[in-house]
Amino acid sequence: MALQKMTHPEFTEKLVELFDRQMDEPPSPWAVSEKLLEKITPSGEMKPFYGATTVIMxxxxxxxxxxxxxxxxxGEHGDLLVALDPDTYHLTIHALSNVYNVANDNELIKRSIQDTEPKVEAEFRRIAERYQGRTIRMxxxxVSTGGKDIIGLKFVPCSEEDSLLLTDLFERMEAVYPLGERYVPHVSLGYHQIREHSPEEVRGLYDTLRRINRELELTIELEVAELVYQHHYHMNDFRDVFAVKEFIRNG
Structure with a gap:
């Protein structure tokens, strides 16, 4: 079902179901995604990972x-995880050209970016015109993990209005660069280390996640003007190319 055809309750229900499933069914045996090997080294250092993305800071x-x-x-499980730079924290709207969906070839990725970038800019201009001054509450x-790569905070829109706006932004970028993937609003906090996690470590991690989540009350408010198009060179190196707020200012 396309996101834009979902009601707010339907969209929220699917996100809650996924979150609950991740929390109730820890991977067994633990397996790190091969894709993660493209982003970090076994010692936890960032590897070059060239591409483009659209995010709200x-x-x-x-x-x-x-x-x-x-x-x-x-503080409790840093020996299992690799931190992302807090200065990069964002909610992803839609990934674009990168190693995962083009090829492990920077020249091919660069060509794909050059082809896509004008289309993204055109959509950003339309977004600036339509949604000036708007925000999205989430x-x-x-905090959860699918166990393969990322650990992060998962979010749902607070209202029908928030859902409609968020999914419209996603669908606009999906039309520019179709990936056909499920959209899960999240803020990535870090990656799993590329090593075996013992059953005791996994059990301890999930106990901590459940404890944090029982006590967590967090709502964030995203400004559409802060939607930015970025190039990334590794997962702690994102560089703004243009933002919706520039087109609001410049008309």
Whole structure:
């Protein structure tokens, strides 16, 4: 079902179902995704990962709230995880050209980016015209992991209006660069280390996640003007190319 055809309750229900499934069914045996090998080394250092993406940057207040969750999690399980730079914290709208969906060839990725970039800019101009001054409120379901690569905060829109706006942004980028993937609003906090996780480590991690989530009350507010198109060179190196707010300002 296309996102734009889902009602707010339907969209929320699917996100809650996925979150609950991730929390109720830890991977067994634990297996790190081969894709993660493209992003980090076994020692936890960032590897070159060239591409483009569209994200909404967090306000300082919301960034600090997400960082507080990260600090609590890493304070107990930092030996299992690789942290992402808090300065990069964002909610992804739609990934674009990268190693995963083009090829492990920077020249091919560059050509794909050059082809896609004008289309993204055109959509950003339309978004600036239509949604000037608008925000999207998101409620945190909690911090979770599918066990393969990312650990992060999962979110659902707070209202029908928030759902419609968020899914419209996603569908616009999907039309520019179709991936056919499920959209799960999230803020990535880190990656799993590329090593075997013992059953005891996994059990301890999930116990901590459940404890954090029971106590977590977090709502963030995203400004559409902060939707940015970025190039990334590794997962702690995102560089803005243009943003919706520039087209609001420049007309």
């Amino acid at each position: 967090l306000s300082r207040k919301d960034n600090e709230a997400c960082l507080a969750v990260r600090d609590r999690l890493f 409620r945190a379901l909690g």
